[in-house]
Amino acid sequence: MSRELFKFKGGVHPPEHKAESNTRPVHAAPLPKKLVIPLRQHIGNPAKPVVEVGDRVLKGQLIGAADGYISAAVHASSSGIVSAIGPAVVPHVSGLPDECITLSTDGLDEWIVHAPLDYRAMEPSDLRMRLRDLGIAGLGGAVFPSAVKLDPGATHSCPTLILNGGECEPWITCDDVLMRTRADDILQGVAVMRHLLGSTEILIGIEDNKPEAIAAMQAAAQKMDYAIEVVAVPAIYPGGGAKQLIKTLTGREVPSGKLSTDIGIQVFNVGTAYALARAVHHGEPLISRLVTVTGHVLRPQNMEVLIGTPMHTLITLAGDRDGTTGVLMGGPMMGMPMPDLDVPVVKATNCILVKSRDLFPPLPAALPCIRCTRCADACPAELQPQELFRFAKTGDFGRAQEYHLFDCIECGCCSYVCPSHIPLVDFYRYAKSEIWAREKEKRAADLARERHEFRQFRLEREKKEKAEKLAAKAQAKRAELAAAPATEGPAQTDADAKKALIAAALARAQAKKAEVAPKNVDHLPPEKQREIEEIEARRAKIRELARQPLETDEKKS
Amino acid sequence: MASPFIIDRSSVTQVMAWVLAALLPGIAVYVWLFGPGILVTLSLATVTALAAEAVMLKARGYPAKPFLMDLSAIVTAWLLALSLPSLAPWWLIVTGTLFAIVVAKHLYGGLGQNIFNPAMVGYAVLIVSFPVQMTQWAGPLELTATPLTLAQSASVIFGGDVPKATLDAVTMATPLDALRTGLLQQHTVDEIMTQSIFGHYGGIGFEWLAGAFLLGGLVLWALRIISWQVPLAFLAGIWLAAGFLHFFDAGRFGAPWFHLFAPSVMLGAFFIATDPVSGATTPRGKLIFGFGAGLLTIIIRTWGGYPDGVAFAILLMNLCVPLIDQYTQPRVYGETKKTRAPPA
Amino acid sequence: MITAILVMVAIAVVTGLVLGWSAIRFKVEGNPLAEKIDAILPQTQCGQCGFPGCRPYAEAIAKGEADINQCPPGGEEGVKKLAELLGVEPKPLDETHGTPKPKSVAFIDEQTCIGCTLCIQACPVDAISGAAKQMHTIIAVECTGCELCLPPCPVDCITMVPIAEDLPHWKWKHPVVMLKQVSGEARA
Known part of the structure; x- marks a missing residue:
């Protein structure tokens, strides 16, 4: 390999633990009785349900439609009956429920009619919308809708396409196994990406601790009729982070706060390429993925899992053991603890890591920061984590942002090396979400201020307009009355003119009132109708009462 | 968590x-x-x-x-x-x-x-x-x-x-004491250096002690317990400042090697100035911190009221740490001129 | 002696001129302090402070006519921010103006609503849509939770619903790590 590689700063070498799971053959996990499919599995707007409870759906049928440009659809992973639509616990640290569609599977696994897409003949924007509606999103962890990433935009071109086979997190091997076993399909997906992005250079970055995957991908790449460079990159965490991989392969850095497309580079996970290939060449939506089930289980392995499968079934399948102390979704560096083992596998689930006391001893108690800057040496974003920690801890969020808090990729290297064992990343997550919440609040306050000011302005304007209108009308009426004095006699005075005006206005108002028929009262149940009649009667009475004194007054005068 | x-x-x-x-x-x-x-x-x-x-x-x-x-x-x-x-x-x-x-x-x-x-x-x-x-x-x-x-x-x-x-x-007076007293008595450095306490570089015994601290410091550096910036900059500050003075008037200012091989300098460079808590944290800041401490050490030794200046030099530089850190924030990944916030 | 006096007078005159000139040259339109205070206030427009809206309250604070602790929706944090801006000591919220409540939005029970438009007229941010004799609805994203629509409603069909924490609004909490709990001794 002649390609010159670059080194990004920082990084750590945690024990890899890949061998546990990457040698066993891949099996499809059996069809569960119940599938829980969250509507929010991707970044962007959650999908909108298009089925109802009781509907029978087929495997691959659209059940949640993409809502807007940055969104992705969700599909039934198998055939069955929709048994519930509503909040259910999803794989998220908070343990909060979110909107899900629950299917009771019928065991038939009956596919909906689907056909391959002739992507070369399709309009690129149509193709992207099709991919969005097939639910394709990044499977590397961020789950960003792929259709958006496949749009090079009007002005940007994307000459370099990088396929990310880094998989730097310890324990996880699903990408490794995917590359070993389905290299050709992955490259079919790459072809579609190349077609949409117009890329001229295609690089596949794979960490050098996966020689079998590198060999398989190289063999597959040689069959293609254009150049694909499979590059072995040094194994270092987080070498598989998109920004780090870009730096390693091209020596370029994604500008802070920008996207990689701004420098003409787009990065996709190998799993995403595979899903894309299934979508285009088979018309299959994203309803299953490879999941590594490893850690404290009897048979660590990779499985082909339907989206929505409860995690505990997979752990049982891999052989659960006594002494489990928790389950992570993802790896030990960036994974999330699962609140419940009933939570379903989602598009983001690359790994189910079962913890035990031996494999993951409880972290020692934290000591104060001694500013040793080991975290700064380990930080791949080249931040000063010790300063960010100080600002986040004391709530000095402004300074935290000045020190580039939002360039933090939460890779966990700083916490990993910290001799004081401070959960640094937790502090950064806290600071980030606090800043987001405040910005949201600020936006809401600005909106409220604007609307309040507009209301003040409107009231002022209405008052003015009313006054003007009245004045003008009075003027006109007076002129009219003045123009016809003969008919009414010379006794006509100014006061009479006013009275006539009032009378005319009253008549107009009455007429108008009669015109306004109550709306929203069609097809009401009889009791409601009765209620309305009662209210109307009451109102009429009040009106009557209100008129009486006026009339007596008039009589008096 | x-x-x-x-x-x-x-x-x-x-x-x-x-x-x-x-x-x-x-x-x-x-x-x-x-x-x-x-x-x-x-x-x-x-x-x-x-x-x-x-x-x-x-x-x-x-x-x-x-x-x-x-x-x-x-x-x-x-x-x-x-x-x-x-x-x-x-x-x-x-x-x-x-x-x-x-x-x-x-x-x-x-x-x-x-x-x-x-x-x-x-x-x-x-x-x-x-x-x-x-x-x-x-x-x-x-x-x-x-x-x-x-x-x-x-x-x-x-x-x-x-x-x-x-x-x-x-x-016995330490070599630094002896130098100071001698200079106050209007002796030249060469005259002072003939006293029995002085050895090859520093004082007899003292230079070996300095060497032992240097050895321990290098071990810490090899283990990445301390950074290379602070000791190197500290020693460089001492060597350059002392060398500069010595170059202009060898009679009134001690040789740079002599200053370098005082035990307090090696102890200061590798064990005290490298204290992470009170030292600078950025790479450039560490260089400034170390160099400043070295420079101040020579200034205090030469013109101050005490024979040795390592302690005061380090304490003075400790005071400057927040300022140094703030103005030496390194460039972060992907930082461009536009996204660089001015130090506030 | 006389020179000294003359010098002092000259300095006074010169600085006076400079000050006067810069007052004209760098004149800032409007009341920047009130503006800054208004930016801190939560814009609930609830009037609990005793002023008809956030802006008038901000102006009153700027003029020194109102205290900084009269805004319950802003809470202690708001008081702290105001104190920081004005360079005064923060103080506890004045309970006579109400106590902070969890953030809520108004909800109209559409079964009961008679479509009287009274709440629409009361809403300070036009967050209620509807017309005479038609059911009214709160535009939840624009509702500030000021509760001003509650009293005018003749049929009491409006309730305040606290905003429940859901996934998009979930926040990471401040990590609890430090040492003190190990000792089991809290330092108040």
Whole structure:
């Protein structure tokens, strides 16, 4: 390999633990009785349900439609009956429920009619919308809708396409196994990406601790009729982070706060390429993925899992053991603890890591920061984590942002090396979400201020307009009355003119009132109708009462 | 608590233990060339520091065990003990250590919060308050007719009845003292250097002690416990400043090698200026911090009121750390001119 | 002596001129202090402070006519921010103006609503849509939770519903790590 590689700063070498799971053959996990499919599995707007409870759906049928440009659809992973639509616990640290569609599977696994897409003949924007509606999103962890990433935009071109086979997190091997076993399909997906992005250079970055995957991908790449460079990159965490991989392969850095497309580079996970290939060449939506089930289980392995499968079934399948102390979704560096083992596998689930006391001893108690800057040496974003920690801890969020808090990729290297064992990343997550919440609040306050000011302005304007209108009308009426004095006699005075005006206005108002028929009262149940009649009667009475004194007054005068 | 769920095996205790271990060659050379008295000083400082630490932790409502286990108090005690004259009276050692632990460390907020290096604060307080007692250095054994035994040293330190003649026979001006006194008496450097205390580079014995500290420091650097920037910049600051002065007037200013091979410089460069808590954190900041401390050391040695300036130089640079850090923030990944925030 | 006096007078005159000139040259339109205070206030427009809206309250604070602790929706944090801006000591919220409540939005029970438009007229941010004799609805994203629509409603069909924490609004909490709990001794 002649390609010159670059080194990004920082990084750590945690024990890899890949061998546990990457040698066993891949099996499809059996069809569960119940599938829980969250509507929010991707970044962007959650999908909108298009089925109802009781509907029978087929495997691959659209059940949640993409809502807007940055969104992705969700599909039934198998055939069955929709048994519930509503909040259910999803794989998220908070343990909060979110909107899900629950299917009771019928065991038939009956596919909906689907056909391959002739992507070369399709309009690129149509193709992207099709991919969005097939639910394709990044499977590397961020789950960003792929259709958006496949749009090079009007002005940007994307000459370099990088396929990310880094998989730097310890324990996880699903990408490794995917590359070993389905290299050709992955490259079919790459072809579609190349077609949409117009890329001229295609690089596949794979960490050098996966020689079998590198060999398989190289063999597959040689069959293609254009150049694909499979590059072995040094194994270092987080070498598989998109920004780090870009730096390693091209020596370029994604500008802070920008996207990689701004420098003409787009990065996709190998799993995403595979899903894309299934979508285009088979018309299959994203309803299953490879999941590594490893850690404290009897048979660590990779499985082909339907989206929505409860995690505990997979752990049982891999052989659960006594002494489990928790389950992570993802790896030990960036994974999330699962609140419940009933939570379903989602598009983001690359790994189910079962913890035990031996494999993951409880972290020692934290000591104060001694500013040793080991975290700064380990930080791949080249931040000063010790300063960010100080600002986040004391709530000095402004300074935290000045020190580039939002360039933090939460890779966990700083916490990993910290001799004081401070959960640094937790502090950064806290600071980030606090800043987001405040910005949201600020936006809401600005909106409220604007609307309040507009209301003040409107009231002022209405008052003015009313006054003007009245004045003008009075003027006109007076002129009219003045123009016809003969008919009414010379006794006509100014006061009479006013009275006539009032009378005319009253008549107009009455007429108008009669015109306004109550709306929203069609097809009401009889009791409601009765209620309305009662209210109307009451109102009429009040009106009557209100008129009486006026009339007596008039009589008096 | 969320990710990451694994950690490296390092700990504060481990870091501090390595620092202590790296001081051992220096201590061994100290004993070998200057007699076993230093062991008494070290022990007394250690006991005082641990006791003070325990009391302060209790008073501040912190658990004693994890914080005593971190060994940071012992590091402070050893660094102070190695900076003190080897025959300093016991109350001097106790006062210095207490001041370092109680005031400089705990009243500033304890581990990780002190803006000044505690050992150097203790030293500064002592040299300002008790300048006479701070000159009781045991001379190198090579120049001493009847060296003190361990018991005799202890007796001197604890104010026992030691004949003044015996004491006078072992105490001696340090090379830096000798240089300073000589210069004040209008001697040239060359004349002063003919005194018996001076060796190849520094003083007899002292240069070997400096070498032992250098060795320990290099071990710490090889283990990545300390960064290379601070020691290198510190030594460079001393060498350049002393060399500059020496170049212009070799008669009035000591040679750069002489300044470099004082034990306090090597101890300061590798063990004190590298204290992470009170030092700069950015790579460029560390260079500035070290260089500034080196420069100030020579300035204080040359024009100041005290023979040595390492402690004051480091304390002065400690003061500048927030400023240095703020103005030397390194470029982050993907940072462009546009996204760079001005230091506020 | 006389020179000294003359010098002092000259300095006074010169600085006076400079000050006067810069007052004209760098004149800032409007009341920047009130503006800054208004930016801190939560814009609930609830009037609990005793002023008809956030802006008038901000102006009153700027003029020194109102205290900084009269805004319950802003809470203690708001008081702290105001104190920081004005360089005064923060103080506890004045309970006579109400106590902070969890953030809520108004909800109209559409079964009961008679479509009287009274709440529409009361809403300070036009967050209620509807017309005479038609059911009214709160535009939840624009509702500030000021509760001003509650009293005018003749049929009491409006209730305040606290905003429940859901996934998009979930926040990471401040990590609890430090040492003190190990000792079991809290420092108040």
